[in-house]
Amino acid sequence: MTFEKFVFYLFAAILVFAATMVITRRNPVHSALFLVLAFFSSAGIWLLAEAEFLAIVLILVYVGAVMVLFLFVVMMLDIDLATLRAGFIRYMPVGALVALVMAVEIFMVVGPANFGLDKVPAPVAQPAGYNNTEELGSVLYTVYMYPFEVAAVILLVGIIAAIGLTMRRRPETKYQNPSLQVRVKKADRLRVIKMDAED
Amino acid sequence: MQFDTSSLIPVLPEIFILTAACVVLVVDLFLKDEQRVISYGMTQISLLLAIVITLMTAPAETRIVFDGSVVRDGMSDILKIAIFIISGGAFLYSKEYLRDRDLFKGEYYVLGLFAVLGMMVMVSANSFLTVYLGLELLALCFYALVAFNRDSEDGSEAAMKYFVLGALASGMLLYGISMIYGATGSIGFQAVSEGLANPDVNKMVLVFGLVFVVIGLAFKFGAVPFHMWVPDVYQGAPTAVVTFLGSTPKIAAFALAMRMLVDGLGGLHGDWQYMLVILAILSMGVGNVFAIAQGNIKRMLAYSTISHVGFILLGILAGTSKGYTAAMFYSIVYAIMALGAFGIVMLLSRRGFEAENLEDYKGLGERSPWFAGMMLLVMFSMAGVPPTVGFFAKMFVLEAVISIDMTWLALVGVFFSIIGAFYYLRIVKLMYFDRPVDETPLTAGMDTQIALTINGLSMLVLGMFPASLLSLCAAAFG
Structure with missing residues (x-):
């Protein structure tokens, strides 16, 4: 080995x-x-x-x-966790059986019978100076430009969806407004009252 | 390597819709709540302009650009224009519904436009990678839209179910695609179909991958036995979202099936034909039988969708250009019918009241004879009663199935549509032969009224002249 x-x-x-x-x-x-x-x-x-x-x-x-x-x-x-785990034992036998059948099937297909070294030759080792990152970059922005742009749009939609679903002003929650806090002046908070000294 | 700028012209409609969505997103930030109608107007104008751009840039012959990622052909143009028109209709119907429920926000239109973009990417995809990315773009927009009403528990539950099952389906699809890549060494549709023609190709790995691809596809279509999410999502999501979700994505799903199964895996037709036969029979059976038991009209229409999906699959599995034409015709017609049906559901709903139960339709014929008439046309069309267009859609599909010597399958289809006719006609009976329970007058803007009228009458007009739309569909597979 x-x-x-x-x-x-x-x-x-x-x-x-x-x-x-x-x-x-x-x-x-x-x-x-x-x-x-x-x-x-x-x-x-x-x-x-x-x-x-x-x-x-x-x-x-x-x-x-x-x-x-x-x-x-x-x-x-x-x-x-108790509710999440409820039924685990109950469904276990069926789940295990299905998983076993699937595992055997998948092994039969992707195992050595179809993807053995005689069917699919091992890839040739690259020379020492080979740069995988550069290779990816050169096709990512040329051959796969369109899918790359679509992926960028998906990320944009992710941002919009996340903000759209979570950003909301609840009237009952108290929050601070830093901008107002920073802009506050002495005069807004402090009132100097002139009064006669008491004896 | 030099970039050929002329390759941007075929994707101009996509670029335009993306730009429009970003513009609406930014402009909406500066609008006050009472000015939201500007976002709505910009969305509708963008869809209108997109139709014009699609027509203007239509190439004379099929063009494949971006190193085989995108294809622009007759089918993609017709489907895109259908998507623009029907999405515009869905936005129009939902305007008042959203306003009555304080949901009239810019995000609905931004996410809507991005969903349209996702469908366009799917419709024009020429590789498994592009098709998958388009699908995710569409699905992500809909996950957010289903949960759009954040105070509704049903909506959140529906969104959660949709998200989990949708993610599972995407995983299945990707696993299948990886197997196909393993066997053919490519993800482009042309290269995959050339790889299939090679006699040395490993058939077992391919069929294994195909099974997962078909499962992923069936999830997205909502075909039985992968339909569990459909009724819950239709019932839980706001009706405005369901109108959109229940109409155009069926056209996109048809395109998805055509691109992956026919363009890519056409060489395995003999294998996927029988998988689709099982899906189609189960969908028509479960959809039509379960719809009878529903008391909630949105749930009933969800099961009705499942049964219609069975018919679309019948056309695709025929594997002839006649079958593809029939399935394309059916999916466009179904999208128009679903739009009309949900449009009426929203017309009857008002602030604080959802016309969700079948009882709410009692006596609609007295309350509003005109819109009851439109609902009648839509229901007749869904049931397949001549001379409405639904009859011809079913007939073309059955013809295609009979022409490949699967008469028994056509008989199964007819049998289940007869069962299905019951629940469509029950709505007609409730509308015309029962006393109204609720006497509140219906209020709707002039634009909604005109659109609903056009929508309802199109059932009749397309039914009288089915050749107009059919010849367009047939030209795509000429």
Whole structure:
């Protein structure tokens, strides 16, 4: 077994373990942390496949931003786990059976019978100076320009939808207006009253 | 590599709608609440101009630009113009409804225009990547629109269900696309169909991917057994949104099926034909039978949508240009019918009252003979009663199915539409033969009245002259 193969199986084993833990842990914070581990190990596998840009983006975006935000939400919300878990045991046998059938089917299709090395040759290793990021960038803004622009519009719609659904002035909530606070003058707040000194 | 600026001309309608949506978004920020009608007007003018631009830039022959991402052909132009007109109608009907419920906001029109853009991208897509991005753009706008009334618990629940199931469907679709990429090494439709012709191609992987693509497609269409979200979304979302959601996206879904199954995976016709047969029979059966049991008209129309989707699938599965023409005709006609039906639902609703129950339609013939007449035409058309256009739509689809020697399937279709006729005719009975329960006079602006009249009469006019629309559809597959 070459060292590369060993690293692949190591990361793959950690990935499968972490993914299993994500869906079986009782505490959602633990699940989220295991998901971070799963992302790290899949980033490692991508590095092995010479896709270093995707690996870094996965860590930066998913681990750095999405999962931190997710942990934040999990800690802020009071999720009632008892109701979420109700019926887990009841649906477990059917769910497990369906999952098993699906897993066997998927293995039969994407397994060595159809994607073995004799069917799909292994990609040629790139020379040392090869830059995956540059390769992606050169097609992203030329060949895939139209899909890229549409993706940008999707992000814009995401912003509009998020703001449209959450920004609202509730009359009962109290909020500060920093602009007014900064602009306040001494005269607005302080009134000097002249009065005679008392004996 | 030099960028050819002439390749921008075929996508000019998309660029225009995107610009218009951004302009409405910015202008709306500076408007006071009583000036919202300006956003509405700008939206309608944009849709009108988009029709003009689409007609002016229509190329003489099919053009594929942006390295195979976009295609501009006869089918895309006709479907886009249908989408502009019907979306404009939906915005027009919903104006008063939104105003009565303090929902008359610029975001509705901005998200609406972006949804139109998403449908245009889907209609003109020439690769799996573009088709998927268009689909997500459309879906994201609708997730937000369904939850548009934030004080409504039903609306939030519907949006949540729609979002979760929609995300699941997108995942399925992407998984299927990845399999097709694995087998053919490409995501462009031309390259995929060339890859299919190669005898060395791995058929098993392809069919496996196809199953997931069809599942994703069925989710978006709302075909049985992937229809669970449809009734809840139709019932929970504001009627103004349902009018839009229930009409034009069916045209886009038809385009989605045509682009992916015919342009891309046409070589696997023998495989997807039987998948669609199952979906079509189940959709027609479940849709028509369950609609009978509904007391809520929005839920009833949701099940009716499911049954109509079955008919659209019948046309597509025929796999002949006659079948595609019939399915295209059906999807456009269905969008017009759904627009009219929901338009009447909104006409009967007023501030603090939703005309959601079937009882609310009792005695409409006495309260407003003219609009009862329009509803009658729409219901007859949905049921497929001649001489309305719904009859011809069903007939063309059945003809196409019979011409590929699947007469039994046509008989199944006829059988279920006879069952379906019951609940459409029940509305007609309630309108004309029952005493009105609610005597409140109907109020509607002149624009809504004129639009509803045109909408209702178009059922009759298109039914008298079906060849006008049919020849347009046939030209797209000429």
